[in-house]
Structure formats: structure tokens, C-alpha cells
Amino acid sequence: LVDASDSRQLLDLHLEAEECVRFCFPYNHPAVAVHYRSIATFFLRCGQPHRAQLYSRKACEIFRHALGTEHPMTVECETLLKNTQREVEEAKKLIFGNTP
Structure with a gap:
């Protein structure tokens, strides 16, 4: 069994299963x-917001297409995408400073 708090191991397992899915x-x-x-969530927990943003964007596109914009899973995913975008912006500020 995998410890539910071990985001790195959970991420690795999800990445291994991606091709099969x-x-x-x-x-x-x-x-x-x-x-x-799920992959986006684990990337975010592991401090990799750019990769989380990529996967959350893919997930949102599918949810929007398959379930519509008002479905709770789509709405939840849109929130995750916004969180990843915010984290990416924060990372950019740390790396590049507050440039206009």
C-alpha cells in the first residue's frame, strides 16, 4: 500500500499508469x-506548478467537452487550473522578480 501523504510516490504511480489509461x-x-x-494535483503538491498546469489544462479541456462547463467535476478542475496558474505566477516572481 502507498501512504496517502506520499505525493511523490503517488505521482510516480500515476505517471506510470498514464499510458495504460x-x-x-x-x-x-x-x-x-x-x-x-490527479497527476496535476500531485505535481502541485510536489512543487512543480508548471507541470501541474499542463495536466490540469488537459483535464479541464476534456471535462468541458465531455461533461459541459457547469458540471461539478469541470468546475472543480477549473479551480485547480486557476490554482496552478497562480502558483506558476508566484514561481515566476520568485525567479525573475517583480518585472513589469
């Missing part, structure tokens, strides 16, 4: 979006 489901299936959302 994409093989088993059509590219726009909500199960793929759920998997991408």
Missing part, C-alpha cells in the same frame, strides 16, 4: 480527465 479509454473520456487531474 490513454490506451484503455478514448482521448476525451472523463476517466482520462480524472487521471490528468
Whole structure:
């Protein structure tokens, strides 16, 4: 069993399973979006907001297409995407400073 607080190990396992998930489901299936959302969450917890943003964007696109913009899973994913965008902006400020 995996410790639920071990985001790095959970991320690694989800990345290993990504190819299988994409093989088993059509590219726009909500199960793929759920998997991408999980990967985004683990990347965010591991301090990698740029990669989290990539996966959360993919997940949101699928949720919007498959479930519509008002579905709770889409709304939740949009919130995650906004959080990743905010984290990316914070990381940029730390690296590059407050440039206009």
C-alpha cells in the first residue's frame, strides 16, 4: 500500500499508469480527465506548478467537452487550473522578480 501523504510516490504511480489509461479509454473520456487531474494535483503538491498546469489544462479541456462547463467535476478542475496558474505566477516572481 502507498501512504496517502506520499505525493511523490503517488505521482510516480500515476505517471506510470498514464499510458495504460490513454490506451484503455478514448482521448476525451472523463476517466482520462480524472487521471490528468490527479497527476496535476500531485505535481502541485510536489512543487512543480508548471507541470501541474499542463495536466490540469488537459483535464479541464476534456471535462468541458465531455461533461459541459457547469458540471461539478469541470468546475472543480477549473479551480485547480486557476490554482496552478497562480502558483506558476508566484514561481515566476520568485525567479525573475517583480518585472513589469
